[in-house]
Amino acid sequence: MKHNFGAGPCILPASVLDQAADAVRDFNGIGLSILEISHRTPEFEAVINETQDLVRTLLGVPADYSVLFLQGGASTQFSMLAMNFLHQGKKAAYLDSGFFSLKAIKEALFYGAVDIVASSKDKNYYYVPVGYQIPEDAAYFHYCSNNTIEGTEMFEVPVTSVPVICDMSSDIFSRSIDVSDFDLIYAGAQKNMGPAGMTLVVIKNSLLEKVQGDIASMSDYRIFKDHNSMFNTPPVFSIYVAMLNLRWLKEKGGIPKQESENIAKADLLYQEIDRNSLFYGLSSTADRSRMNVTFKTIDLELESAFLDFAASKGMVGIKGYPSAGGFRVSLYNALPLSSVEALVKCMQAFEAKHSNQKVSIENEVTV
Numbered sequence: 001m002k003h004n005f006g007a008g009p010c011i012l013p014a015s016v017l018d019q020a021a022d023a024v025r026d027f028n029g030i031g032l033s034i035l036e037i038s039h040r041t042p043e044f045e046a047v048i049n050e051t052q053d054l055v056r057t058l059l060g061v062p063a064d065y066s067v068l069f070l071q072g073g074a075s076t077q078f079s080m081l082a083m084n085f086l087h088q089g090k091k092a093a094y095l096d097s098g099f100f101s102l103k104a105i106k107e108a109l110f111y112g113a114v115d116i117v118a119s120s121k122d123k124n125y126y127y128v129p130v131g132y133q134i135p136e137d138a139a140y141f142h143y144c145s146n147n148t149i150e151g152t153e154m155f156e157v158p159v160t161s162v163p164v165i166c167d168m169s170s171d172i173f174s175r176s177i178d179v180s181d182f183d184l185i186y187a188g189a190q191k192n193m194g195p196a197g198m199t200l201v202v203i204k205n206s207l208l209e210k211v212q213g214d215i216a217s218m219s220d221y222r223i224f225k226d227h228n229s230m231f232n233t234p235p236v237f238s239i240y241v242a243m244l245n246l247r248w249l250k251e252k253g254g255i256p257k258q259e260s261e262n263i264a265k266a267d268l269l270y271q272e273i274d275r276n277s278l279f280y281g282l283s284s285t286a287d288r289s290r291m292n293v294t295f296k297t298i299d300l301e302l303e304s305a306f307l308d309f310a311a312s313k314g315m316v317g318i319k320g321y322p323s324a325g326g327f328r329v330s331l332y333n334a335l336p337l338s339s340v341e342a343l344v345k346c347m348q349a350f351e352a353k354h355s356n357q358k359v360s361i362e363n364e365v366t367v
């Protein structure tokens with residue numbers, strides 16, 4: 001039995017994997033695989049339409065927003081959004097709260113000026129900055145709601161008169177949001193929505209009207225809206241599996257039910273990190289992410305010992321991002337509470353084992 005705490009691509013529900021496997025052999029009993037049908041068939045149109053409907057229902061997307069499925073991952077959005085909305089001579093406002101927000105800034109700089117309203121980079125991004133001003137003449141304000149590598153999350157949407165663009169790659173569908181607080185939301189699918197290969201964009205139609213000038217077709221949001229995300233071949237299989245996963249989420253009670261489970265999982269793990277004498281949390285307590293929990297061992301030498309110990313108990317994907325070190329445990333939607341319970345037990349067993357060793361060494365010394 002494996003417990004999959006990987007940061008992405010991440011765990012999917014077993015029932016979704018079973019249905020996806022069946023559809024690879026025979027999709028809906030039509031005698032063809034989902035991998036070999038045209039995206040222009042009524043069968044696939046039903047899939048893409050249902051996936052859009054599920055996104056709308058689950059997130060509560062207002063009617064004046066479009067739901068698009070693109071390719072290239074969230075990383076392509078870093079430049080695409082700037083191509084569409086950061087016009088010549090304009091500047092955009094960015095909050096620098098982590099590794100991915102900095103990557104977004106670097107890509108925007110190819111197209112225009114960037115005003116970094118605040119940064120926590122000099123403190124290894126262990127907290128999310130507050131108390132900054134967003135200039136009113138900015139083309140838009142960009143931030144990342146969950147910093148996947150550092151393990152911080154922003155639950156409040158900054159208030160501003162300029163369009164708000166948010167990278168929600170790693171916390172979309174994990175908690176309730178008010179879509180009308182945003183003008184554009186984007187997310188690579190592989191952290192809470194489905195397998196890699198598809199990127200979700202939810203965009204307010206009035207923002208689309210602000211796109212100016214000539215943009216290469218594959219980077220123009222208007223083209224994808226006009227073609228119902230099928231300007232070229234869409235990522236058919238990724239969209240299909242995302243549909244299955246969103247059906248699963250809806251059937252279990254939607255985001256409110258999922259959010260309370262996610263809170264319970266995160267609370268359990270943070271409690272153990274705070275209690276256990278061998279570990280400490282890396283992110284500021286006020287900004288702790290429910291999706292990615294980062295921590296370290298008090299004694300650096302214990303790090304690889306704990307990794308080995310955890311691996312022997314079936315824990316997968318808990319090693320921290322290389323530049324961050326320590327551990328990162330991801331608690332995405334499909335991860336059951338029982339996996340967190342197993343990890344907590346494993347941390348307790350490691351603590352007991354370690355303190356026994358310490359006691360025996362101390363005994364040797366006193367003898």
Ligand SMILES: *Cc1c(COP(=O)(O)O)cnc(C)c1O
Pocket residue numbers: 008072073074075076100144146147148167168169170188189191
């Ligand atoms: C994973 C991630 C990205 C990068 O996503 P890709 O789909 O691999 O390009 C960007 N932003 C955040 C917040 C992420 O977690």
